[in-house]
């Protein structure tokens with residue numbers, strides 16, 4: 001058993017079990033939804049031009065939804081791995097604790113709210129997240 005570097009929450013074992021269950025539930029839900037999306041793809045029916053355009057559009061939406069779900073699924077998998085590794089609830093950027101409130105809302109969060117905001121701001125400006133944040 002590896003020694004935990006940081007204890008992110010008062011009683012990690014029980015708290016993490018709760019988050020682990022949340023993550024597993026969310027993963028199951030996404031997998032279910034993904035399965036229900038897929039049959040909509042590539043039915044190969046003969047369609048009129050107009051229907052084909054609509055079908056292509058629908059297909060695009062389904063693929064886009066699928067892409068978003070897979071991204072979230074990956075975040076959930078990573079969060080589950082962090083629980084296994086005893087790193088759950090620790091910001092992957094600054095190493096500070098992620099607040100329990102934030103984890104309750106976003107159990108797969110890998111950044112604390114400060115780093116998340118900085119990453120989002122950097123994203124919006126298209127500059128590396130490591131750049132210092134300028135506040136006016």
Ligand SMILES: [Zn+2]
Pocket residue numbers: 091092093094095096111112113114115116
């Ligand atoms: Zn952080």
